[in-house]
Amino acid sequence: MIPLSWYLLLSATLFSLGVVGFLIKRNLITVFMSIELMLNGVNLSFVTFAHQWHLVKGQIFVFFVMVVAAAEAAVGLAIIIAVFRARSTLAVDRIDLMKL
Amino acid sequence: MNGYLHLWLIPLLPFAGFLINGILGRRLPKALVSTVALLAPLASFAVVLNAARAATSGLALPYAEICPVGWINAGMLHIDFSFVLDQLSLVMLLVVTGVGFLIHIYSVGYMHDDEGYARYFSYLNLFLFFMTVLVLAGNALLMFVGWEGVGLASYLLIGFWYQKTVAAEAGKKAFIVNRIGDFGFLIGMFLLLANFGTLTFSEIADKLAANPAWSGGVLTSIALCLLLGATGKSAQLPLYIWLPDAMEGPTPVSALIHAATMVTAGVYMIARTHALYDRSPFALSVVAIIGAATAIFAATIGLVQNDIKRVLAYSTISQLGYMFLGCGVAAYSAAIFHLMTHAFFKALLFLAAGSVIHGMGGVQDLRKLGGLRKHLPVTFWTMTAAVFAIAGFFPFAGFFSKDAILYAAFLQGNSGKVLWFVGLVTALLTSFYMFRLWYLTFMGKSRSPEVHPHESPWSMLGPLVILALFSIGGGWIGIERFAAYLAPSTGPLSLETGSAHLELVLSILAVAVALLGWFIADRFYRQRPEAPARLAAAVPAGYSVLAHKYWVDEFYGAVIVKPLMAVSKFVLEWVVEVAILGGLAWLLGGIATFTGAILQRWQSGNLRSYAAWLAAGAAALLLFALVPWTTVLANVGIHFNVAGH
Numbered sequence: 013m014i015p016l017s018w019y020l021l022l023s024a025t026l027f028s029l030g031v032v033g034f035l036i037k038r039n040l041i042t043v044f045m046s047i048e049l050m051l052n053g054v055n056l057s058f059v060t061f062a063h064q065w066h067l068v069k070g071q072i073f074v075f076f077v078m079v080v081a082a083a084e085a086a087v088g089l090a091i092i093i094a095v096f097r098a099r100s101t102l103a104v105d106r107i108d109l110m111k112l
Numbered sequence: 113m114n115g116y117l118h119l120w121l122i123p124l125l126p127f128a129g130f131l132i133n134g135i136l137g138r139r140l141p142k143a144l145v146s147t148v149a150l151l152a153p154l155a156s157f158a159v160v161l162n163a164a165r166a167a168t169s170g171l172a173l174p175y176a177e178i179c180p181v182g183w184i185n186a187g188m189l190h191i192d193f194s195f196v197l198d199q200l201s202l203v204m205l206l207v208v209t210g211v212g213f214l215i216h217i218y219s220v221g222y223m224h225d226d227e228g229y230a231r232y233f234s235y236l237n238l239f240l241f242f243m244t245v246l247v248l249a250g251n252a253l254l255m256f257v258g259w260e261g262v263g264l265a266s267y268l269l270i271g272f273w274y275q276k277t278v279a280a281e282a283g284k285k286a287f288i289v290n291r292i293g294d295f296g297f298l299i300g301m302f303l304l305l306a307n308f309g310t311l312t313f314s315e316i317a318d319k320l321a322a323n324p325a326w327s328g329g330v331l332t333s334i335a336l337c338l339l340l341g342a343t344g345k346s347a348q349l350p351l352y353i354w355l356p357d358a359m360e361g362p363t364p365v366s367a368l369i370h371a372a373t374m375v376t377a378g379v380y381m382i383a384r385t386h387a388l389y390d391r392s393p394f395a396l397s398v399v400a401i402i403g404a405a406t407a408i409f410a411a412t413i414g415l416v417q418n419d420i421k422r423v424l425a426y427s428t429i430s431q432l433g434y435m436f437l438g439c440g441v442a443a444y445s446a447a448i449f450h451l452m453t454h455a456f457f458k459a460l461l462f463l464a465a466g467s468v469i470h471g472m473g474g475v476q477d478l479r480k481l482g483g484l485r486k487h488l489p490v491t492f493w494t495m496t497a498a499v500f501a502i503a504g505f506f507p508f509a510g511f512f513s514k515d516a517i518l519y520a521a522f523l524q525g526n527s528g529k530v531l532w533f534v535g536l537v538t539a540l541l542t543s544f545y546m547f548r549l550w551y552l553t554f555m556g557k558s559r560s561p562e563v564h565p566h567e568s569p570w571s572m573l574g575p576l577v578i579l580a581l582f583s584i585g586g587g588w589i590g591i592e593r594f595a596a597y598l599a600p601s602t603g604p605l606s607l608e609t610g611s612a613h614l615e616l617v618l619s620i621l622a623v624a625v626a627l628l629g630w631f632i633a634d635r636f637y638r639q640r641p642e643a644p645a646r647l648a649a650a651v652p653a654g655y656s657v658l659a660h661k662y663w664v665d666e667f668y669g670a671v672i673v674k675p676l677m678a679v680s681k682f683v684l685e686w687v688v689e690v691a692i693l694g695g696l697a698w699l700l701g702g703i704a705t706f707t708g709a710i711l712q713r714w715q716s717g718n719l720r721s722y723a724a725w726l727a728a729g730a731a732a733l734l735l736f737a738l739v740p741w742t743t744v745l746a747n748v749g750i751h752f753n754v755a756g757h
Contacts, residue, residue, distance in 0.1 A: 035724055103721070104719045105718065
């Protein structure tokens with residue numbers, strides 16, 4: 013049996029990768045994917061604990077997170093398209109004004 | 113009958129009148145306003161009469177009523193609402209509520225057509241409330257409440273016609289000058305507290321009685337501080353300047369507040385604290401000198417005044433000087449005796465003058481009056497009684513009281529004889545200026561033929577007649593009996609060094625001087641009306657000094673008011689406006705700009721910097737949650753006291 017800590021380590025690594033990606037990547041779509049990575053890192057620890065303690069709550073949480081992530085992806089991509097149309101760029105550093 | 117006198121009703125009834133007329137007066141019909149305004153002092157007077165009846169039928173004086181709920185309890189300091197009835201306060205209460213009631217009646221006629229009718233009466237009732245509190249107070253602090261309160265009422269009533277700038281200014285002047293005196297009173301109270309630990313008059317007297325050797329020193333300073341308060345309230349040198357200006361108020365107010373009652377509060381206060389003054393010969397001689405100096409000083413100014421009310425105002429200052437002189441030679445009962453008779457005849461003089469002004473449609477310049485004897489017969493005869501009383505003719509009231517003071521002064525050694533002589537000269541001047549006023553007002557021909565004078569209504573004449581009776585007969589009680597009655601509260605009047613023979617000689621001298629004053633006035637203003645102008649032209653310097661009232665107002669204006677105004681203006685414009693307000697505004701604005709300049713860096717709009725802060729915050733929270741802080745801190749020597757261990 014693979015120990016609990018391995019799963020958690022993987023989960024933390026995924027989450028940290030997501031954070032670092034969010035902070036250093038310039039392209040809005042990559043930033044967006046980093047968020048998905050963080051969500052999945054968290055999902056992994058949910059599943060891990062659910063498996064460990066034989067509780068179904070963790071699994072249900074994962075479903076919820078997936079639903080929210082799917083909805084967010086739909087809205088987020090739409091916003092990204094809108095931003096690109098308005099600014100002709102997807103570099104986050106350039107998108108620093110609240111108004112157009 | 114449980115022997116309880118309900119002294120608290122004496123002040124609170126006028127206070128109720130004040131509240132009713134003050135709050136509802138404008139909406140009430142005039143008749144109801146008058147009823148309330150008159151009932152309050154009448155009921156108060158009735159309570160006083162009841163107390164007087166009890167006092168004559170065996171009630172032990174002093175009789176005290178103390179509110180069961182204390183007033184101030186702070187550490188060692190205990191001050192109660194205590195009302196004390198003794199011989200002194202009883203006499204004072206009878207004068208205040210009795211004369212006060214008469215003047216209320218008079219006011220109904222005098223103020224009948226005034227717009228502020230209800231306001232006037234509410235102020236008048238308020239005055240009676242504070243005045244009776246002042247008189248009944250069993251400790252200095254409660255007396256101070258009344259003292260300040262009558263000052264407030266005086267201010268409100270002097271400035272009653274506030275649309276007139278002079279009246280508003282006169283009210284302010286009275287209030288501010290009185291504040292200087294009140295400052296002395298306050299310091300005196302602090303000194304009393306520091307040295308006696310109490311402000312209750314009876315306890316102070318007891319402590320003094322227990323230490324017969326204690327005199328001078330701190331007692332002198334207390335007495336002098338209280339004296340400063342008394343000179344302010346009683347318009348003595350050097351703080352008398354507000355009283356002549358106070359004549360801008362309605363005439364009944366001048367009669368009640370600025371002649372009969374409030375201005376005598378200083379005399380009352382000295383008599384009330386006489387135990388202190390008895391231990392300080394220096395303070396006593398200061399009181400006597402101030403009294404004598406004020407008496408003759410004000411009398412000389414009164415010689416040349418042309419406003420009927422101003423003559424009476426200076427006469428009041430002068431007569432108050434007599435009372436101070438009486439206090440200063442430790443003849444407190446004589447001073448109170450004069451206070452009482454003065455309340456009768458001076459109230460009468462003012463009310464009669466008010467009747468003249470009322471009858472003449474507002475004329476109060478002596479040069480425009482004259483020949484009113486036929487038109488205002490009742491006013492003429494009552495005023496004549498008052499003039500004879502103040503001039504000191506036997507057997508009018510003023511003769512007995514003035515004589516008692518002068519006699520007591522004469523018996524005080526050589527310096528006392530000087531004071532007596534000053535008093536005698538003042539009596540001559542008094543007689544002269546009063547008869548001058550009398551001749552100019554009532555005799556000869558009218559100098560304003562276009563005015564058709566009319567006698568006042570009986571609501572005004574009634575009080576005049578009653579006061580005239582008192583001005584004639586008020587002194588017949590005699591100083592011996594009066595002093596003997598007051599002795600428990602003011603100490604005995606010691607005249608043992610004198611003799612009946614000496615007293616008779618002095619009395620004859622006093623009457624002779626009064627006759628001389630009448631004679632000179634008669635020469636000047638009846639037989640040879642051109643004489644006064646000729647005399648004024650002969651000594652222009654002397655006349656100018658008197659007509660300008662020794663330039664005291666100008667002197668105070670230049671020495672005190674102007675520099676004070678300049679300093680105040682500087683403080684207001686530069687310290688307050690520029691430094692404090694401007695500086696504060698600049699500082700607040702600066703802080704906001706500065707913090708804004710720093711905080712705006714967080715609001716860059718840069719997504720990644722937001723995210724970085726978010727990550728840093730999350731990391732910090734994580735650190736805070738994961739690190740076992742108590743252990744870490746315990747390792748460096750800091751221990752948390754958890755649950756009392």
